[in-house]
Amino acid sequence: EVVFKPSEIRKAKRGDISFLVSPKYEKYLPDCEASCLVVSKDFLAKFQGANLKVRNFIEVENPLLAMLKILSLWEYKISFPDGGGKLAYISQSAKVDPSALIFPFCYIGANSEIGEKSVLMPGVFVGDGAKIGNGVFMFPNSVVYPLCEIGDNSIVHAGTVIGADGFGYISHFGEILKVPQVGNVKIGRNVEIGANSCVDRATMGSTEIGDDVKVDNLVQIAHNVSVGRGTRIVALTGIAGSSKIGEFCILGGQVGVSDHVEVGDYTLVGARTAIISNVEGGKVVMGEPAMERTKFLKVHTIYTKLPEIYERLKKLEKEVEDLKFKLK
Incomplete structure (x- = not known):
């Protein structure tokens, strides 16, 4: 049979390839009509003799990993225009690698750097002195403020702002005074930041996002925050100023992290948890305020x-x- 597209197991029809990545999806097998199903090594022995509509199977060690590789064959490909940089503003002092692709209506500021094979789609703003590494992909209308840095092979989705001023004010005799935000943002390698998220610049020093961090849509990361390597942050989470999130943590949706707290490595934080004090590494916490599961x-x-x-x-x-x- 010919396979035309991938489909989730609940909706797979003839011409689709689907995936059984977890036993919890076995309940959908009787109605699955996929032309081909990717399964684990023990599947055929487990379901031998079962009356299934699927006739073709691919047995693999790790169906989830196989799914990632197969889906990449259908991944959306950007069509690149001819002479992309003609309608962009590129400062004469900017260093743009010849292999980088700059779409129309981008702004590349003075003394900024754009690395090899990076792609800046329409409406991207790169401020003065900002550094964009190699292989970075910036979707439309994303913004990198002056002096901020994005590491190699990172992805910044549409509408995201890197380096806006941190929320810093002091009261003085009835007047609210703005604290100058003179730091920057440093984003590591292989980072992905979802649409309409914000990472604020530090008051002094740097707001730091480590290598391999994955940030969902609509996430707020405040000034002087540090996020460790491999951490994942789900949508609508807010991390207040000067807090430190360790390595390989997972923060569920709508998590709130108070200012000046530390979350240790390998911490799992349930959705809508309020973290108002330090959390030891390796814990699973939930609730308001956060407590062990x-x-x-x-x-x-x-x-x-x-x-x-x-x-x-x-x-x-x-x-x-x-x-x-x-x-x-």
């Missing part, structure tokens, strides 16, 4: 029973009052 589950169980507990408490209080009255 086992404690959170106990607290949540009690929380869901509060109406019944309250009714029982009122009943007990009445019984105590009745006893007091009888003992008088």
Whole structure:
């Protein structure tokens, strides 16, 4: 059979290739009509004799890894215009590698650097003195403020702003004074930052995003924050100023991290968790404020029973009052 496109297992039809990446998707097998299914090594022995609509299977050691490689065959390819840089503004003092592709309506500031084979799509702004490494891909209308740096092979999605002023103010006799933000942002290699996210420049020094960090859409990373290598940050998370996130952490959606706190390496943070104090590495934390997962589950169980507990408490209080009255 001929395969035309990939599809998720729940919706796969003839002409599709699909993937069984986890046992939890086995319930969709009876209705799966894919022309080919990528499965784990033990699949055929486990489902021998089963009445399945799929007739063709590819057995692999790791179906998830195989899925990544196969999906890359269908990955969207950007079409490059002829003479892309003709309508862009490129400062005479900027150093742009000849192999870099600058689309129309980009702005490349003075003394900035654009590395080999980097791609800047329409509307990208690169400020004075900024450095864009090799193989960087910047989607439309993304912004890199002056003096900020992006490492090799990183991706910045549309609408993201790197290096805006940190949120720094002080009160002085009824007046709110802005603290000058004179630092920058340094982003490592192989980083990906989703659409409409913000990484603010440091007050002094650098806001640092380590190698291989992956940031979702609509994430706010404040001034002087440090994010360690390999950490993943899910959408709508906010990290306040001068906090430090360790290596290989995962922060779920809508996590809030207070200022000046440290989260240790390999920490898993559940969605909508509020971190207001330091968290040791290797923990799984959830809740508001953050607590270890086992404690959170106990607290949540009690929380869901509060109406019944309250009714029982009122009943007990009445019984105590009745006893007091009888003992008088």
